Amino acid sequence: MLTPQRLLALDEGINFRELGGYETVDHRHIKWHKLLRAGELHFLTQKDIDNLTSYGVRYNVDLRSNSEVNAMHDPYLPNAEYIQAPVYPFECDRNLAIWQKIKEHFRERQQANQNHTHLTSLDETYIKMVTDPHALAAYRQLFTTLLANDTDGQAVIFHCTAGKDRTGVAAIMIEHALNLPLATIKNDYLLTNVIINDTLDDINQLRQQVNVPDNIGNLVNQMNNESIGQMNFDIINNTVLDSWHNWHNYFNDALQLSDRELNDLQTIYLE
Template sequence: MSAQEDQNRILALQKGINFRELGGYPTQDGRHLKWHKLLRSGTMNRLTQEDIDYLIDYGLRYDIDLRSEDEAQVSPDKLRNTVVYQLTPVYPFVDQTTGRRFKHRLKHLLGHAKNQPLMGDTYTQMITDSHPQETYRNLFETLLMNDEDNSSVVFHCAAGKDRTGVGAMLVLSALGVDKELIRKDYLLTNVVLGGGDKHAIKAMLTSTGNAQVDQMNAGMGVESSNFDAVFAAIEAESGTVEQYLHDKMKLSDEDLEQLKNLYLE
């Protein structure tokens, strides 16, 4: 693997969807994210043997699957058994999600952001519902386990944009990346998916029979308004992003410092 290939934002895979490196991003304390440590992606059920060999050589050791059990069953990840696989679905939401009580709670949580259009309130629920909170806590637990050099964790959903996007927002925030740079990483999905063969990509996103999941996967882009809603909900829940990481992700000051030691240089 050449030095140039070593530091590409978009990995050179034949059948990867939205497969990206998070290495190289600067943090507010003057450091940078290490390469070969943190990856985000869409579904990995159609990776070629060459793709799999590439990822193993790249250092992939942990695969965090944020999809539903139905999605994982219909389109299982294709990787070697040397990669530790964890299925930790973001869906279903388990708290009150319908009716007037929930709508009232959303308005209360979002405050000044309540007039922003949301994708079916789903982004806000990924922040406020106890089930996805547990899922993202698991992601952080795995990141803390990944303590070897050039050993990568990938977290992914189907298109690698919504559930994965929220996960990236939380992880990059914990590592001290500037909020507007996190927004740019989130919106990079529009470039990656928008520049590909949309029909081919949609064909790879197999229907699961779950209407909510299929609706989320059907869209080929992301919106800045949903990014704003996520951070508005975080701040409404806990006051600051750092406090949310303490309260909901159960990360101590020592955990956050350890994450930075592992993923920054």
């Protein structure tokens, strides 16, 4: 039986974490047994699967691409509905006009704020994750699932490969929607570095063994070779604030979440 705690004690879980217990700005708390973030599930043992079933997992939202899923499929989790919501491939990688428009807007906001930071390829990937139409559709699907998970004691897992980039962005979105303090959101994001750095080489070796043979595989390997940091967090947060002024506007406009849905999320996940 799994004990509710920040890092769940699974034999082969990668970066498998509970979001329960985090305190909001208005002093409520995220319920336990509701929100789980993770990396790769492919190597979970039968004991791990049994423990997750007992823990109340009802939905498994897989943020990985088709090629990743085909190469390293998730195990069957009894009682859990599997939902694939791939963040990659980015639409703006197929339609450069979309990316050019996003990048020009980002540059304009940088100039207005007298910020002239050079964008690395990793920075650009994070900007795309919170602005690209394909990525936004994936995250909207995640929120649709979160809204369906309205029974106490039933949990949603959302995961990618390492549980740090696509999953990290998802966690930032969810925690903003639940009104957590910025410092708490940042600390949860950076907690990945404490947990996962020793396992990144193992993850990449496993990926090479199963061979994800496309540009997405290359992108994922590149992302997994990088630790996350304060600058990555700032890029995500500043992209939203520069373009939408606040996270509430971002949820309404970019993710098409109504005020009623945002209120419902807080009712479902907070106590």
